[in-house]
Amino acid sequence: xxxxxxxxxxxxxxxxxxxxxxxxxxxxxxxxxxxxxxxxxxxxxxxxxxxxxxxxxxxxxxxxxxxxxxxxxxxxxxxxxxxxxxxxxxxxxxxxxxxxxxxxxxxxxxxxxxxxxxxxxxxxx
Numbered sequence: 001x002x003x004x005x006x007x008x009x010x011x012x013x014x015x016x017x018x019x020x021x022x023x024x025x026x027x028x029x030x031x032x033x034x035x036x037x038x039x040x041x042x043x044x045x046x047x048x049x050x051x052x053x054x055x056x057x058x059x060x061x062x063x064x065x066x067x068x069x070x071x072x073x074x075x076x077x078x079x080x081x082x083x084x085x086x087x088x089x090x091x092x093x094x095x096x097x098x099x100x101x102x103x104x105x106x107x108x109x110x111x112x113x114x115x116x117x118x119x120x121x122x123x124x125x
Contacts, residue, residue, distance in 0.1 A: 009060035014116040018052045018080075021109050025049045025083075029090065029106070032097045041093075045086035051079035052113065063124065073121035080114045 009015055025045065033042045059072030084107050091103035 009057050012056065012060075012120070014113055014120060015053060015056045017109060017113050017116070018056070021106060021113070022049045022053060024102070025087075025106060028102060029087075029098055033090065033094065034097065041086055041090055045083060045090065048079050048082040048086060052076040052083075052117075055079065056117075066124065069124050070121045073117050073124075077114050077117045077121075080110045080117065084110045 004011060006012060026049070030042050030046055055072045055076035059069050059076070062068035062072065087103050087107050087110070090098055091100055091107075
């Protein structure tokens with residue numbers, strides 16, 4: 001197995017996964033929510049879906065400190081979990097507005113990303 005050298009946080013597979021996921025959520029799910037969710041689920045999922053990428057960038061900037069690195073990675077995992085909750089609510093509250101399969105795929109991607117982040121947080125040297 002060959003590994004690509006990491007020279008930037010954007011080289012991390014988990015970052016790339018989460019970035020693609022954020023784009024998909026903002027293009028395919030959020031616009032379909034009713035106006036009444038503008039300051040609730042729409043806003044919450046919008047923020048929680050963007051946060052993991054930003055937290056990975058911050059963690060990478062602090063990578064010399066294992067303690068700070070792990071702090072930001074743990075926060076990114078928390079944001080992934082929050083996004084799973086919001087996606088589950090959207091899927092179950094608005095099945096007539098959103099693609100249920102897409103919501104399930106996004107939930108699965110967040111589960112995978114959470115596992116990747118955990119391993120990354122534990123193994124960073």
